[in-house]
Amino acid sequence: MTDQHPFPILLVDDEEEILFTASITLRAAGFTQVMTESNSRRVMDILSRQEVGLILLDLYMPHLPGYELLRELSANYPQIPVIVVTAANEVGMAVECMKAGAFDYFVKPVEPQRLLATIKRAQEMYVLRSEVRSLKSHLLTDRLDNEEAFAPIMTCNRKMRAIFQYLEVVAGSSQPLLITGETGVGKELVARSLHTLSKCKGPFVAVNIAGLDDMVFSDTLFGHRRGAFTGADQHREGLITKAANGILFLDEIGDLQPSSQVKLLRLLQEQEYYPLGADTPTRTNARIVVATNRDLKAMMAEGSFRKDLYYRLSAHQVLIPPLRERTDDIPLLVEHFFAEAAASLSRQKPTVPPELACYLATHAFPGNIRELRAMVFDAMARHDKGVLSLSSFREAIGASRVPVKATPLSFLEGLRDTSGHGGGTMPTLKEAEDALIAHSLRIANGNQGIAAAHLGITRQALNKRLNRKPGDE
Ligand SMILES: Nc1ncnc2c1ncn2[C@@H]1O[C@H](COP(=O)(O)OP(=O)(O)OP(=O)(O)O)[C@@H](O)[C@H]1O
Numbered sequence: 483m484t485d486q487h488p489f490p491i492l493l494v495d496d497e498e499e500i501l502f503t504a505s506i507t508l509r510a511a512g513f514t515q516v517m518t519e520s521n522s523r524r525v526m527d528i529l530s531r532q533e534v535g536l537i538l539l540d541l542y543m544p545h546l547p548g549y550e551l552l553r554e555l556s557a558n559y560p561q562i563p564v565i566v567v568t569a570a571n572e573v574g575m576a577v578e579c580m581k582a583g584a585f586d587y588f589v590k591p592v593e594p595q596r597l598l599a600t601i602k603r604a605q606e607m608y609v610l611r612s613e614v615r616s617l618k619s620h621l622l623t624d625r626l627d628n629e630e631a632f633a634p635i636m637t638c639n640r641k642m643r644a645i646f647q648y649l650e651v652v653a654g655s656s657q658p659l660l661i662t663g664e665t666g667v668g669k670e671l672v673a674r675s676l677h678t679l680s681k682c683k684g685p686f687v688a689v690n691i692a693g694l695d696d697m698v699f700s701d702t703l704f705g706h707r708r709g710a711f712t713g714a715d716q717h718r719e720g721l722i723t724k725a726a727n728g729i730l731f732l733d734e735i736g737d738l739q740p741s742s743q744v745k746l747l748r749l750l751q752e753q754e755y756y757p758l759g760a761d762t763p764t765r766t767n768a769r770i771v772v773a774t775n776r777d778l779k780a781m782m783a784e785g786s787f788r789k790d791l792y793y794r795l796s797a798h799q800v801l802i803p804p805l806r807e808r809t810d811d812i813p814l815l816v817e818h819f820f821a822e823a824a825a826s827l828s829r830q831k832p833t834v835p836p837e838l839a840c841y842l843a844t845h846a847f848p849g850n851i852r853e854l855r856a857m858v859f860d861a862m863a864r865h866d867k868g869v870l871s872l873s874s875f876r877e878a879i880g881a882s883r884v885p886v887k888a889t890p891l892s893f894l895e896g897l898r899d900t901s902g903h904g905g906g907t908m909p910t911l912k913e914a915e916d917a918l919i920a921h922s923l924r925i926a927n928g929n930q931g932i933a934a935a936h937l938g939i940t941r942q943a944l945n946k947r948l949n950r951k952p953g954d955e
Contacts, residue, residue: 489535489605490515494525494551495567496543504538511598512753512765522546526554534562535608536585536601541568541575549579556583561611563604567592606657613651620647631678635671636818639808645672645800652798653679658750660735660795661773663802666852669773672802673731676771684728684768687721692734696741700758703730703745710759722755725768735795736776736787746770747791770795805850809843812854816842819855823862832862832870841872841932844925845879872935880938919947 491513493504501518508516517534519525522543528534537555541548548566555564563585568576576587586600621644626632632646652659653676661669670688677686691699705720722730732738738746749755750770754763772795781787805811816839824831847853861874918937926932934944 488515488533489513489608490517490533491536491538491601492525492528492534493518493538494520494522494543494548495538495540496520496522497540500540507594507598508601511601512767513601522548522551525551526558529555529559529562534559536604537562537564538601539564539566541566541572541579549575549582552579552582552584563608565597565600565604609655609657613655616651617648620651626650628679631675635668635675636814637808637811638814639803639811641803641808642811645802646675648798648800649676650679652676655798656767656769657797658770658772658795659797660778660799661771661802662778662799663773663775664804664848664850665775666850667802667804668851669775669802670731670733672800673729673771673773677729680729680769682728682769684726685724686729686731687725687768688731688733689721690733691742692737694739694742696739696745699739699742700745703749704755705757707757707759710757714759720755720757722749722766722768723764726766728768729771730768732770732772734774735772736774736778736781738787740786740788743788743791747788747794750791750794805847805854806845812842813839815851815854816858819858820862823859826859827862829862830867832865833868834870835872835931837929837931837935838870838872838875840927840929841875841935844932844936872931876935876938915947919944 491508493501493508493516495501495504495518498520501520505516505518517528519528523546525537525546539548539552539555541552548568552564552566555562560583564583566576566579566584566587567590568579568587569590573589576584576589579587585604588597588600624643624647626643626646627650635642635646637643649672659673659676661672663669673688674686689702691702694702701718701720703720703722705718705723706714708714708717732746745755749766752763753767754765756763778787778792778796782789782792805815816834820831820834842854849856857875857878860878861870864874865871919933922933922936923930926936930944930948931941934941937944
């Protein structure tokens with residue numbers, strides 16, 4: 483995929499042949515922007531004209547020796563990593579270069595694989611620095627450059643907006659993104675927005691890997707050659723191939739089997755994979771985005787999720803807050819889902835009672851936005867005409883009752899201690915009822931309609947109970 487942080491590399495060496503071989507090696511490894519310069523005196527001029535992400539510098543050159551140039555670079559362009567290359571038996575000079583600010587040094591003859599690994603490390607650092615710069619400017623201004631990309635995500639919540647800002651910053655990176663959050667919070671929607679933001683040419687390919695054994699996982703992701711195993715009578719393209727230049731979204735990554743974890747790690751480290759039955763690896767430029775509602779850190783601690791894989795996957799990460807922590811989104815979501823439900827049922831959108839959002843805000847929503855959406859669709863299906871009744875929400879919530887602000891019956895605890903009934907700690911029925919009503923009013927912030935809905939009675943019945951005089955039955 484296109485990288486928002488281009489990484490132009492400048493090779494400086496007086497030997498044209500070395501420049502030629504080195505640039506071929508770097509291009510073959512996927513670095514597309516490689517410049518060469520055989521005259522060290524021109525380097526500062528190049529830097530004044532264009533952005534450079536890394537300099538590979540030979541120390542022994544006529545005119546301006548590499549060490550002198552390195553000092554000038556460190557003084558004027560400290561953000562550009564410089565890797566120096568020196569002749570054998572010059573380790574003392576290499577140490578001087580490190581002191582002068584070199585990122586690393588190599589002794590000739592340079593071993594290409596080690597050099598590439600160091601260049602990748604420098605690239606990661608360079609990209610991270612660019613992202614930090616960009617994130618700082620985003621957060622200071624509270625701006626979003628591409629609101630449109632988030633259009634499918636209904637929210638007015640501050641935390642969600644900060645997540646969007648972060649996504650804008652990391653959208654152009656080729657590093658993986660880990661999205662965590664409870665079930666139904668919108669992790670897949672967020673992954674899709676990242677795809678829109680990244681403006682990559684390739685598709686968004688999603689796969690749920692829960693329950694895939696290692697063989698099915700490998701076959702699904704990497705595909706197979708004809709004859710790779712009994713029954714493989716056709717060549718099959720893996721999803722990673724389909725996601726070329728785009729995003730491969732792996733949902734439920736916490737369910738990945740240990741043997742598949744090794745394969746995914748290899749893919750991330752090498753950006754290549756072996757289709758089943760193939761002898762040569764295939765390169766990929768698909769970005770990997772993963773999601774889970776499981777606690778990967780806890781899984782790492784107990785040894786069921788590889789640490790190296792976790793750290794690779796979490797190069798960038800977001801935690802989507804549950805709905806109960808962004809109740810300010812409820813009115814917007816309710817409106818949105820009623821409009822959606824009305825359109826899909828070809829019916830008129832009902833008038834939504836104003837207390838509905840407050841009532842819903844008292845529910846914990848373990849299934850988050852998916853649960854809210856199902857409730858709204860159900861209410862819409864049952865609704866006849868006029869103002870919508872709270873009853874279908876009450877039934878749905880009653881079935882999975884998990885109040886957000888209290889554990890069940892905790893409000894009776896105090897009564898038990900103070901009831902003063904010698905025979906035991908049990909409150910009377912009247913005391914329990916009064917406590918229950920007071921509790922419902924408390925979690926409904928004093929709204930009698932909502933409190934009544936919690937209690938499963940009408941607002942009039944609650945009102946009657948509240949106006950009861952002492953001695954009334
Ligand atoms: N902010 C939102 N605005 C509108 N719809 C949303 C929002 N968040 C989630 N949804 C909807 O809720 C449902 C669940 O979303 P999604 O599948 O993205 O959640 P998830 O976190 O990936 O769930 P799971 O963990 O079960 O895979 C989808 O129908 C999605 O369109």
